[in-house]
Amino acid sequence: MAVEWLDAGLARSVLPNGLTVLTELLPGVRSAAVGVWVRTASAHEAPDRMGVSHLLEHMVFKGTERRSAKALATALEARGGSLDAYTSRDHTNFQAHVLDDDLPLAVDVLTDLVRRPLLRESDLTLERNVVLEEINGMLDTPDDLVFELHSRLLWPEHPYGFSILGTSETVGALSTADLREVHGGGYYAGNCVIAAAGRVDHEEFLAALTREGWSEGDTEQPARPPLAAEPARRGARLVQEREGTQSHLVLGTDTFPNRDPRRFALALLTNELGGGMSSRLFQRVREELGLAYAVYAYQNFYQTTGQFGVYVGTQPGTADQALEVILEELRRLNRDGFDAATLAGAKQQLKGQLMLSLESPVSRMHRLAGFVLNGDRFRRLDELLTEIDAVSLDTVAAVAEEFFTPERQSLVRLGP
Numbered sequence: 001m002a003v004e005w006l007d008a009g010l011a012r013s014v015l016p017n018g019l020t021v022l023t024e025l026l027p028g029v030r031s032a033a034v035g036v037w038v039r040t041a042s043a044h045e046a047p048d049r050m051g052v053s054h055l056l057e058h059m060v061f062k063g064t065e066r067r068s069a070k071a072l073a074t075a076l077e078a079r080g081g082s083l084d085a086y087t088s089r090d091h092t093n094f095q096a097h098v099l100d101d102d103l104p105l106a107v108d109v110l111t112d113l114v115r116r117p118l119l120r121e122s123d124l125t126l127e128r129n130v131v132l133e134e135i136n137g138m139l140d141t142p143d144d145l146v147f148e149l150h151s152r153l154l155w156p157e158h159p160y161g162f163s164i165l166g167t168s169e170t171v172g173a174l175s176t177a178d179l180r181e182v183h184g185g186g187y188y189a190g191n192c193v194i195a196a197a198g199r200v201d202h203e204e205f206l207a208a209l210t211r212e213g214w215s216e217g218d219t220e221q222p223a224r225p226p227l228a229a230e231p232a233r234r235g236a237r238l239v240q241e242r243e244g245t246q247s248h249l250v251l252g253t254d255t256f257p258n259r260d261p262r263r264f265a266l267a268l269l270t271n272e273l274g275g276g277m278s279s280r281l282f283q284r285v286r287e288e289l290g291l292a293y294a295v296y297a298y299q300n301f302y303q304t305t306g307q308f309g310v311y312v313g314t315q316p317g318t319a320d321q322a323l324e325v326i327l328e329e330l331r332r333l334n335r336d337g338f339d340a341a342t343l344a345g346a347k348q349q350l351k352g353q354l355m356l357s358l359e360s361p362v363s364r365m366h367r368l369a370g371f372v373l374n375g376d377r378f379r380r381l382d383e384l385l386t387e388i389d390a391v392s393l394d395t396v397a398a399v400a401e402e403f404f405t406p407e408r409q410s411l412v413r414l415g416p
Contacts, residue, residue, distance in 0.1 A: 001013050001015060001206055006378045010024045012378075013206060015214070015215050016217065016218045016220060017190055017217035017219065018189060018220040018222060019189040019193075019214055020194070021195075021209065023196045024365075025200060025202075029199055030099060031099055031100060032097075033096070033196065034098075034106050034107060034110065034196040035093055035095035035195055035369060036192055037194075037369050037373055039186070039192070040185070041164075043159045043160060043227045043302070043303075045162065047162065048170060048173070049178060050163060050166040050171075051163065051171045052174055053087050053164075054164055054165055056179050057085050057092050058130065059123060060085075060117035061113065062117075062119075062120070062123035064117050067109070072109065072113070076098055076105065076109060079098065079105070081098035082096065083096050083109065083110075084096075089302050090226070090373070094113050097361065103198075103208065104208045107205075107208045107209060111209075121176050124174075124175070131165065135163075142414050142415065143313055147311075149412045150250040150252065150309065154233055154236075154252075155230060155232055155233075188221050189215075191221065195369040197365040227303070229302070229305035232305070234254075234407075234409075235409070238410075238411070238413070239412075239413045240413070240414050245315070246415055247315070247316045247413060249310075249323060249411065249414075250309055250412050251411040252409055253307075254308075256301075256305065257305060257306055257374065258301035258303075258306070258376065259375055262395065263306075264387055268343070268346040268350055269399060272333070272338070273329060273404075275297060280332075281297065281329060282296070285325055289321070291321060291322045294311065295311065296311055303374065308403055319413065333400045334401055334404040334405050337401075338397075343391070343396060350388055351389075354381075358381065
C-alpha cells in the first residue's frame with residue numbers, strides 16, 4: 001500500500017477499496033488513540049427515522065460476532081484503556097485510547113463494533129429504552145433543550161435541524177431492519193476514515209487493519225456525498241413557556257462549512273464576543289451587570305454549512321435586559337469590527353488555544369481525521385498559525401458585517 005508522508009511522522013494511505021488511513025507518530029508518549037469515523041449520521045436521516053444513526057451507535061455495543069456486551073466493555077478497560085463513541089450531524093465515531101502495546105487489541109475491538117455487530121431484536125428492546133431515557137433527560141434539561149429548539153428553528157425541514165437523538169415517537173418505531181439498512185448502507189470501508197496518533201508505526205498499523213479485514217476489496221466503494229444544506233431561517237423567533245427559575249436564550253444564525261477560508265476570522269470574532277472570562281459578553285453580562293452565571297458564544301461547523309450563536313441563562317425578569325446587552329455587543333462588532341490591538345490579542349488567544357488543544361494523542365487523532373472528513377487539505381500546525389496571522393482587519397469586518405447583524409439572528413427563548 002502506498003504511503004504519503006504529509007509531515008514528519010505523519011502519514012496517509014488510501015486503500016484500493018477507498019478507506020483512508022492516517023497516523024501521526026508522537027514518540028514522547030506511551031499511548032495511542034485510534035478512531036473510526038463513518039460518514040453516515042443524523043444528516044442522512046428521513047424525518048420518520050430520526051435518531052436511527054444514534055440508536056445504531058448504541059446497538060453495536062450490545063454484542064458482536066466475537067464479543068458479548070460485557071466483553072466489549074472490559075476488553076480495553078481491563079488494561080487501563082477506554083472505549084467511546086458519539087453521533088454527530090455528519091458522521092458517527094468510535095474511538096479508543098490505550099497503551100501503545102494494546103493498539104492491535106484496540107483495532108480488533110473497534111473493528112468488531114463497526115463491522116461485526118449482531119443487532120439482535122432482544123437487545124433493541126432494552127437499548128431503545130436507554131435512548132428514550134437519554135431523550136427524556138435532554139427534554140428535562142432546558143439548557144440542552146434550547147439548543148435543539150434553535151437548530152430546529154434554523155432548519156425546520158432539513159436534517160441539520162433534526163434531533164440527533166431522535167424523538168420518542170421515531171425511536172419507538174425503529175426496528176432491527178432499519179438498523180441493518182443503515183449499517184449495510186454506510187458502515188463499509190470506503191465510507192470510513194481511520195486515524196491513529198501516539199506511539200504508532202504507520203506500516204504496523206496498516207498491517208493490524210489488514211488482519212481485521214479492512215483492506216478487503218480491490219474496487220473503491222465511494223463515500224456518501226455531503227448533504228447539501230438548505231438556507232436557514234434568519235430573524236425567526238420562538239418563545240416556549242415552561243416552568244422553572246431561569247429563562248434560557250439562544251440567538252444565532254447559519255454561517256459556512258469548516259473548510260471556508262473565513263473560519264479563522266469567525267473564530268476570532270466568536271472568542272472576542274463570548275469565548276471566555278475576558279470576552280465582552282462575560283465582562284458585561286456577568287461581571288458588570290450580574291445578569292447571568294452562564295453566557296457564551298459558540299460556533300459549529302458542518303460539511304455544507306455552519307452555525308454561530310450566543311447562549312445566556314438568566315432570571316425571567318432580567319432576560320430582556322440580557323438580550324439587549326447581547327444585541328448591543330453584536331451591533332458594536334457588526335459596525336466597528338476590530339481595531340489593530342484587539343485583532344493582535346485575539347490572534348494570540350486563538351493560536352494559544354489551537355496549540356494547547358493538540359497536547360494529547362486523542363486531540364491529534366481528531367485533527368487528522370477532520371481534514372479528510374471536511375474535504376480540506378492537510379495543513380501543518382505552522383501553516384495554520386500563519387493563516388491566523390494573515391487574517392486582516394478587513395476580513396474580520398466583512399465577516400462581522402455579514403454574520404453579526406442583529407436582524408439576521410434567530411432567537412429561541414425557553415422558560416417562564
